Amino acid sequence: MRQPLIAGNWKMNKTATEGQALARAIREGLQTQTVEVVLCPPFTAIPAVHAVLQGSSIRLGAQNVHWEDAGAFTGEISPVMLKEWCQYVIIGHSERRQYFHEDDEMIRRKVLAALRHGLIPILCVGETLAQREAGETGTVVATQTRRALEGLSPEQAAGLVIAYEPVWAIGTGRAATGADAEEVIQRWVRGTLEELFGPEVARRVRVLYGGSVTPENIAEFVCRPTIDGALVGGASLKAETFLGIIHETARAKA
Numbered sequence: 001m002r003q004p005l006i007a008g009n010w011k012m013n014k015t016a017t018e019g020q021a022l023a024r025a026i027r028e029g030l031q032t033q034t035v036e037v038v039l040c041p042p043f044t045a046i047p048a049v050h051a052v053l054q055g056s057s058i059r060l061g062a063q064n065v066h067w068e069d070a071g072a073f074t075g076e077i078s079p080v081m082l083k084e085w086c087q088y089v090i091i092g093h094s095e096r097r098q099y100f101h102e103d104d105e106m107i108r109r110k111v112l113a114a115l116r117h118g119l120i121p122i123l124c125v126g127e128t129l130a131q132r133e134a135g136e137t138g139t140v141v142a143t144q145t146r147r148a149l150e151g152l153s154p155e156q157a158a159g160l161v162i163a164y165e166p167v168w169a170i171g172t173g174r175a176a177t178g179a180d181a182e183e184v185i186q187r188w189v190r191g192t193l194e195e196l197f198g199p200e201v202a203r204r205v206r207v208l209y210g211g212s213v214t215p216e217n218i219a220e221f222v223c224r225p226t227i228d229g230a231l232v233g234g235a236s237l238k239a240e241t242f243l244g245i246i247h248e249t250a251r252a253k254a
């Protein structure tokens with residue numbers, strides 16, 4: 001049984017003070033233990049949010065990590081630094097691929113670095129609109145998945161979380177259909193995991209959908225057995241909508 005997971009990616013939003021208030025409201029409003037909840041604030045808010053979450057089941061994640069443990073990498077944050085605070089780290093988000101030119105090799109090194117220090121990667125994969133329109137969705141998603149996971153042992157792979165996030169659905173208000181997300185996840189994400197690591201690993205990895213998820217549309221995704229939850233951007237910035245997504249997930253998976 002895979003535990004459902006809802007992760008909130010706050011992106012470059014919330015000061016430490018604002019983040020504390022949001023985390024406190026989420027903690028106070030949470031009415032389920034069946035869904036694992038992960039908050040991913042910006043680096044500067046992580047210690048403050050960590051303090052608010054002490055003693056709760058809500059987990060912390062970062063939005064990025066460097067692949068080296070320490071050294072002359074101005075502006076970067078290492079997995080050694082993160083593991084004092086976080087259990088999870090988002091790797092390969094499309095905004096990092098697009099604006100910061102992260103490629104599959106950098107993403108692979110980040111995945112390995114996170115695992116080396118006991119952080120669980122939330123690996124993001126997904127096609128652009130042009131790639132979808134060219135009929136390349138399957139190849140893009142399979143290739144991104146394969147390249148990010150080269151060199152992992154089956155045991156390491158089994159602990160991963162993968163988020164299928166079609167780039168055209170992120171922050172646009174235009175979510176994929178549940179049927180589309182299900183097909184890509186089952187065939188191209190789990191299919192690639194099976195090719196690389198075998199059927200048991202393909203069954204054990206948690207796979208999320210991401211892209212304009214709301215309390216109104218989340219059930220459309222999580223009612224499907226292959227979709228274990230969501231990576232949520234915009235709707236994770238308000239306690240009410242984020243809690244709505246969590247509680248709808250608990251209902252749909254019950």
Ligand code: PEP
Pocket residue numbers: 009165169170171172173210211212213231232233234235
């Ligand atoms: C994201 O940033 O990963 C995301 C899915 O954003 P949004 O929910 O705003 O589309």
